[in-house]
Amino acid sequence: MWEPFSESARRSVVLAHEVAQKHASKNIDTEHLLLGIIALPENLAVKVLASLDIDVTKCRQKVEAMIEVGDTPLEGEMIFTPGAKRVIELSFEEARRFNHHYIGTEHLLLGLIREEKGIAARVLAELGADLENVREQTALLLPARTPPPDFDPKKYDIHLDSKFGQSTAFDVDAQAAMCTVPWFNQTLTTVNDALVRLGVFHGEFHWHKHDTQDEFFFVLDGTLFLDIENAETQTLTRHQGYTVPKGVVHRTRASERTVVLMIESGKDFTPTGD
Numbered sequence: 001m002w003e004p005f006s007e008s009a010r011r012s013v014v015l016a017h018e019v020a021q022k023h024a025s026k027n028i029d030t031e032h033l034l035l036g037i038i039a040l041p042e043n044l045a046v047k048v049l050a051s052l053d054i055d056v057t058k059c060r061q062k063v064e065a066m067i068e069v070g071d072t073p074l075e076g077e078m079i080f081t082p083g084a085k086r087v088i089e090l091s092f093e094e095a096r097r098f099n100h101h102y103i104g105t106e107h108l109l110l111g112l113i114r115e116e117k118g119i120a121a122r123v124l125a126e127l128g129a130d131l132e133n134v135r136e137q138t139a140l141l142l143p144a145r146t147p148p149p150d151f152d153p154k155k156y157d158i159h160l161d162s163k164f165g166q167s168t169a170f171d172v173d174a175q176a177a178m179c180t181v182p183w184f185n186q187t188l189t190t191v192n193d194a195l196v197r198l199g200v201f202h203g204e205f206h207w208h209k210h211d212t213q214d215e216f217f218f219v220l221d222g223t224l225f226l227d228i229e230n231a232e233t234q235t236l237t238r239h240q241g242y243t244v245p246k247g248v249v250h251r252t253r254a255s256e257r258t259v260v261l262m263i264e265s266g267k268d269f270t271p272t273g274d
Contacts, residue, residue, distance in 0.1 A: 004095075006104045008043040012036040020078055023067050029081045030118030031063050037105050037112075045105035048137045054127045062123045083118045085160045087111040092158055098138070106138045157181040164189045172220065176200050176259045191263075199260040204253040209246075213265040216243045222258030227251040 005013070016036030020028045037045050038056040046056055080088070090111035091103050100107070112120040113131050157179070163186060164170045175186065175198055184200035201224065217224060218241040226234040226242055229249035234242050244250050 004092075004101075004103045006102050008040055008105050009103050009108055011040060012043070012105055012108065015039050017078060025067070026078070027081045028078050028084050030083050030087055030112055030115055030120035031067055031123075033084055033087060033108065034112055034120035034123070035060060035063055037108060040105070043105040044138070044141060045109040047141055048106060048109065048134055049127075049129060051137045051141065052129060052133060054124075054129055059123060059127055062126065063119065066119050066123070082161065083115050087115045087118070087120075089158060089160045090114045094135075097135075110134060110138070157184045159186045162187050162190050162195075166190075172198060172261070173259075176220070193265055194263055195265070197262045197264075199262055200257065201252060201254040201260060202257045205251055207249055207251045209249045210244075210264070212246055214243050214246050216263040217241060217252075218261045218263075220259040220261060222254060222256055224258050224260055225253040225255075227253060 012033070013036060016028050016032040019035045019039075020032040023032075025032065037043065038049070038059055040046065041056075049056060049059070087108065088111065091107040094107040094110040094114075095101075095103055098107075109129075110131065112118065113124055113129060113134060115121055163175075166189070168189075170188065172188070175188065176184075179200040181200075182202040183205070184198070186198045188196050188198050190196070201222075207227075207229070217226065217236060219236045219238055221238060224236045226236065226244065227250060228234065228244070236242055
């Protein structure tokens with residue numbers, strides 16, 4: 001699920017989870033993501049802030065002063081708030097803007113600034129980190145960086161927010177017809193704790209697994225190949241479905257434009273095109 005993320009970006013998200021637990025927060029929000037990023041001193045986001053004379057210690061203190069701390073640290077899985085999910089989505093947009101083939105801490109930082117309603121954005125603005133100067137410093141500090149070849153941002157058009165609420169009719173075919181990129185992922189609606197997502201696929205995705213949730217695929221049009229580790233490839237054609245159990249390593253492929261509905265738990269979920 002986190003394949004496009006650099007090691008530092010993944011570590012930042014893990015640390016955000018740990019910070020949220022420590023503060024007994026119910027969800028992971030933008031302030032936790034910011035604390036996770038600045039906890040790693042050598043990543044590019046921290047270097048960008050330093051180039052703008054922004055002290056990460058002062059930043060941390062400001063953020064922590066604004067966090068409501070519960071009485072007892074929480075344990076277990078946590079979900080992202082809508083604002084935090086929006087930050088992840090915006091980080092993909094920033095990666096595409098830079099023509100980067102990965103998601104790094106620098107893209108997460110820009111996403112935090114763009115999510116203006118969050119505590120992280122307010123703190124960063126107070127310290128002088130506005131969108132344009134952070135973009136400029138990112139470009140200056142990373143002018144010739146060569147991204148890894150296994151992720152093409154042009155392949156992904158990812159939308160995390162649920163597009164349609166309850167008691168709202170929508171046309172799935174019409175939504176698919178609007179897609180113009182090879183790999184499209186849109187959360188259409190929610191049903192209880194589940195997400196109903198639309199995928200329009202042409203190409204292949206990385207081998208990956210979901211540790212805590214099953215994933216259901218239902219083909220509306222085209223042919224979907226589900227490669228399953230140590231098992232036979234499943235070939236799904238129109239109106240055929242298949243559930244990949246949690247923990248099973250798999251890969252989705254489509255040799256032609258294929259339209260798929262996917263259903264899985266919405267708890268602690270961040271799609272990256274899979």
